[in-house]
Amino acid sequence: RKEVEQDPGPFNVPEGATVAFNCTYSNSASQSFFWYRQDCRKEPKLLMSVYSSGNEDGRFTAQLNRASQYISLLIRDSKLSDSATYLCVVDQTGANNLFFGTGTRLTVIP
Amino acid sequence: DTEVTQTPKHLVMGMTNKKSLKCEQHMGHRAMYWYKQKAKKPPELMFVYSYEKLSINESVPSRFSPECPNSSLLNLHLHALQPEDSALYLCASSQQGPSNEKLFFGSGTQLSVL
Numbered sequence: 001r002k003e004v005e006q007d008p009g010p011f012n013v014p015e016g017a018t019v020a021f022n023c024t025y026s027n028s029a030s031q032s033f034f035w036y037r038q039d040c041r042k043e044p045k046l047l048m049s050v051y052s053s054g055n056e057d058g059r060f061t062a063q064l065n066r067a068s069q070y071i072s073l074l075i076r077d078s079k080l081s082d083s084a085t086y087l088c089v090v091d092q093t094g095a096n097n098l099f100f101g102t103g104t105r106l107t108v109i110p
Numbered sequence: 111d112t113e114v115t116q117t118p119k120h121l122v123m124g125m126t127n128k129k130s131l132k133c134e135q136h137m138g139h140r141a142m143y144w145y146k147q148k149a150k151k152p153p154e155l156m157f158v159y160s161y162e163k164l165s166i167n168e169s170v171p172s173r174f175s176p177e178c179p180n181s182s183l184l185n186l187h188l189h190a191l192q193p194e195d196s197a198l199y200l201c202a203s204s205q206q207g208p209s210n211e212k213l214f215f216g217s218g219t220q221l222s223v224l
Contacts, residue, residue, distance in 0.1 A: 034212065043200055043215035044153065087152060089213075097166065098213065100152035 003027065004090050006101035014109055017078050021104045023088030024070045032091040033064055033071050037084045038103065044087055047073075078108045113137055116201050116216035123191065124224055131186040131219045133201030142184040143213065144176060145200040153200055159184060191223045 006023045013019045025033075033050035048055065050062040050071050061074040071090075075082055088101035114135045123129050133142065141160045145153035158166035159178040167176075173195075175187040184201055198218045204211035 032211075036213075041198075041220070043217050044213075045215065046212050049212065097155060097158075100154075102152050 003092060003099040004088055004101040006088050006104050008102055008104060010105040010107055012107045012109055013078055015078055015080060018076050019078060019106060020072055020074045021086055022070050022072050023101050025090040027092055028069060030090045034089040035062060035073050036087040036089055038087055039084050080108050080110060083107045114201055114203055114214050114216035116219055118219060120220045122222045122224065125191060128189045131199055133184040133216055134182055135203045136182055137203065139203035139205050140181060141204045141206060142178065143202040144186050145202060147198045147200055193223050196221055196223045
């Protein structure tokens, strides 16, 4: 089983739609969770950290479910500029490493 | 604009060439990383320097040789690469050290090995 698994997509959604991505992780001891965004041929950029209580930043909401070992990202009112690959990142406690999921590709269409 | 600067942005080299990738950050971060990313794949960790000492080497072939001259600089020396080494090479930094911190990435060096 991979450390971090994501549905690669692609997710094609119309502008204004709400879209959600899930990401599962294998290490129950993981403590840190992030969503990164990566545009084509660009570097990954931190979108948001994911906290145990869930957190929101504008149109973006991140949730953590420790019991089922997954994190989620919800995007409301999708914009064309949201088109990108969204990478789930989880720490591997004790291994001093962060694991990247394969990424979920989102395309928002006009 | 990213606060982690990588040069060059693009590099084409032959299999017998020697070249170096450079990375610089002035955020006072004490951990620096090299990642390799192939198209449509996630970044793969290569090396981690923590407080200027190599702390992680993910079984990278010796044709890749990292160097950390000081806390702000990170180099990756390349020698006798293979065509399959063509990829986007990303440098990143974080405040204290590996594991559970936010990473700040440079814009990467797109490397092509002919």
